[in-house]
Amino acid sequence: MAAVGKRERRWLWIAAIPMALLALSCIYPIVFAINNALKTSKGYILDRFGMVTDPTVQNFADAWGRARFSEYFVNSVLVTAGAVGLLLLLSSLVGFALAMLRFPFRRLVFVAILGALMIPIQVVLVPFYRTVEGLGLLNTRVGLVLAYTAFFLPFSIYLMTAFYRGLPRELLEAARMDGARFLEVWWHVMLPLGRPALLTLGILNTLYCWNDVLISLLVLQDRRTLMVGIAALRGEYTTNVPLLAAGIVLAAAPIVLVYLVFQRRIVGGISVGAVKG
Amino acid sequence: MIDLRNVSKRFGGMTVIDRVNLSVEEGEFIVFVGPSGCGKSTLLRMIAGLEDISSGDLWIGGERMTDAEPYDRGVAMVFQSYALYPHMTVAENMGFALRIQGVGAAERRRMVEAAATKLHLDHLLDRKPAALSGGQRQRVAIGRAIVRDPKVFLFDEPLSNLDAELRVQMRIEIARLHQSLSNTMVYVTHDQTEAMTLADRIVVLRAGRIEQVGRPTDLYDDPDNIFVAGFIGSPRMNFLPGVATGPASIRVAGVDVQVPGLGTRLAREQAVQVGLRPEHLTAPEGVELPLAIEVVEQLGAMAYVHGSLAPEAPVVAEWRAGRPSVGERVPLRFHPRDLRLFDPEGRRIR
Known part of the structure; x- marks a missing residue:
């Protein structure tokens, strides 16, 4: 047994080297961004890759004020919160219905939703843009909230349906016997029981909405979200890299914080529905 | 209600x-x-x-x-x-x-x-x-x-x-x-x-x-x-194949039995299923059937003895006297009033 253990340990070390390199390649851009965000433009031009010697927070102040990040930040928060709230509400309701209720064409509806998961956003961009424009939702936060909801709803419904299918059907029946109507069953029983899946879904959808550039760029053309704002900091001929780096750090900070606080749940949520609970 | x-x-x-x-x-x-x-x-x-x-x-x-x-x-x-x-x-x-x-x-x-x-x-x-x-x-x-x-x-x-x-x-x-x-x-x-x-x-x-x-x-x-x-009763009722020998008599496991209180007249040579509960097979007196014990389920206060009275006619009897053992030949006794008769379709003959 000891010999096997040693051999296994050697293999672990061999596997650890490429993994460490991979981790380094992920961490380096973050270090690069933070390091350069603390440099002046002159400091950056003189030494692009070296560690900052004379740190300054001026770039953060400039990004927040001059580059209108404060305004973009509010847009991102409102749009993300609105879309995530709507997604959780709808996916929980639809997931409950698909998993627990019996109605005609239930399977067909579920298959159609799964089908929607397979369509890449890029394929439907033109009809999507025309629809948003036709509804008068262009350049409105509501338009972007609805767009995020539409695009991320199939996955959310799939996840919630899988979660609710793992719950015993007797809970629904017991609640019905206790006098609860379907909406009351959802509100009093299914919604509280769905909390772990909803939390995971909330985190994942927050990440998607916050980090999105493409949909936001199409819908909110005048009033930007943070990620579009960052993209706009790149000039055609020159780019103020320390300012851009400060913007990136500011935009990424809330989402990194969310990830650090809830990382266990994000990993756990990925396996929701994989096995019957 | x-x-x-x-x-x-x-x-x-x-x-x-x-x-x-x-x-x-x-x-x-x-x-x-x-x-x-x-x-x-x-x-x-x-x-x-x-x-x-x-x-x-x-x-x-x-x-x-x-x-x-x-x-x-x-x-x-x-x-x-x-x-x-x-x-x-x-x-x-x-x-x-x-x-x-x-x-x-x-x-x-x-x-x-x-x-x-x-x-x-x-x-x-x-x-x-x-x-x-x-x-x-x-x-x-x-x-x-x-x-x-x-x-x-x-x-x-x-x-x-x-x-x-x-x-x-x-x-x-x-x-x-x-x-x-x-x-x-x-x-x-x-x-x-x-x-x-x-x-x-x-x-x-x-x-x-x-x-x-x-x-x-x-x-x-x-x-x-x-x-x-x-279905009702544990162990379940024993069922033995029998044949009518007269309007109110049957032959089961090689023994002729007069069935008391039968309202239906049996047709001679009519096939019947004879039902007997395990606890009715150890009556102090009555029709006697010899049984070679094949399995004993000992429960302390009593035992269930298993054997066969005829080919494809396994029986189980509730045994309260002494400690029966496998291979022993014991007499099973039942009172004819404890018999339940069923026709080949499983309907009760009363």
């Missing part, structure tokens, strides 16, 4: 409940028994409103409830899996129906505490179901039903998830509960001991049809057919 009139249930092209007619009296404890897949749980769920009735009518308390929603039927159900809400405390579980009805928090608490006292759950009211034992969970599930003060209690194999000892305890508790509440109770089980000990009347089901309805002792002593005779 409950009237099932020609009630059927079909899933696609399959009929799982077939034209069932049954009347349950107010305050009666009625038990549905039958083998797996006989439709006993489906029938209960149809009464509860959890399954639609394909055809026929259901009346509860004089009102037609065929299409009524579960909560409008005045029934409460205890599930096999308890079905307690895991995110609620015991008190919240028991008071959920009242909360939905809009009963105020103080009144709700009072009613929950009253039910909890009956079931010895007072000290557990603030616990979540995960922190309870199986027996405690089952009591909470019963408490949840009691709090609603329903016209009818429905139990769907409520004890099948409990261990043997706890099952006996809970069985007694349910019997006491019925005595104290006097509500109508409909109980589904595949355990005939539960059926025999709890029921005022037993309904034996097979393949979606009622085979017989009656008091437990009536079903045991006077079964209508070979299915009921075999």
Whole structure:
């Protein structure tokens, strides 16, 4: 047994080297961004890759004020919160219905939703843009909230349906016997029981909405979200890299914080529905 | 209290409940028994409103409830899996129906505490179901039903998830509960001991049809057919092939027997199935059949001895005298009045 253990340990070390390199390649851009965000433009031009010697927070102040990040930040928060709230509400309701209720064409509806998961956003961009424009939702936060909801709803419904299918059907029946109507069953029983899946879904959808550039760029053309704002900091001929780096750090900070606080749940949520609970 | 009139249930092209007619009296404890897949749980769920009735009518308390929603039927159900809400405390579980009805928090608490006292759950009211034992969970599930003060209690194999000892305890508790509440109770089980000990009347089901309805002792002593005779009683009734030798006489295991009190005249050479309960095979006197013991199941106070009286005619007899041993030849004796005769289709010959 000891010999096997040693051999296994050697293999672990061999596997650890490429993994460490991979981790380094992920961490380096973050270090690069933070390091350069603390440099002046002159400091950056003189030494692009070296560690900052004379740190300054001026770039953060400039990004927040001059580059209108404060305004973009509010847009991102409102749009993300609105879309995530709507997604959780709808996916929980639809997931409950698909998993627990019996109605005609239930399977067909579920298959159609799964089908929607397979369509890449890029394929439907033109009809999507025309629809948003036709509804008068262009350049409105509501338009972007609805767009995020539409695009991320199939996955959310799939996840919630899988979660609710793992719950015993007797809970629904017991609640019905206790006098609860379907909406009351959802509100009093299914919604509280769905909390772990909803939390995971909330985190994942927050990440998607916050980090999105493409949909936001199409819908909110005048009033930007943070990620579009960052993209706009790149000039055609020159780019103020320390300012851009400060913007990136500011935009990424809330989402990194969310990830650090809830990382266990994000990993756990990925396996929701994989096995019957 | 409950009237099932020609009630059927079909899933696609399959009929799982077939034209069932049954009347349950107010305050009666009625038990549905039958083998797996006989439709006993489906029938209960149809009464509860959890399954639609394909055809026929259901009346509860004089009102037609065929299409009524579960909560409008005045029934409460205890599930096999308890079905307690895991995110609620015991008190919240028991008071959920009242909360939905809009009963105020103080009144709700009072009613929950009253039910909890009956079931010895007072000290557990603030616990979540995960922190309870199986027996405690089952009591909470019963408490949840009691709090609603329903016209009818429905139990769907409520004890099948409990261990043997706890099952006996809970069985007694349910019997006491019925005595104290006097509500109508409909109980589904595949355990005939539960059926025999709890029921005022037993309904034996097979393949979606009622085979017989009656008091437990009536079903045991006077079964209508070979299915009921075999299903009620543990160990089951022995069945031996026989042939009529006269209007009221048969030959079984090579012995001629006069059958007393037979209303039907048997046709000579008519094939019959002869039913004999294990405890009737050790009568002090009567018709004697020699048995070579093949297996002994020793239970202490008595034993079950297994052997064969004829090819493909295994028998089991309840043995209370001494300690029988394998290979021993013993005389089985039965009184002809304890015979039950069935025709080749399994119908009782009376």
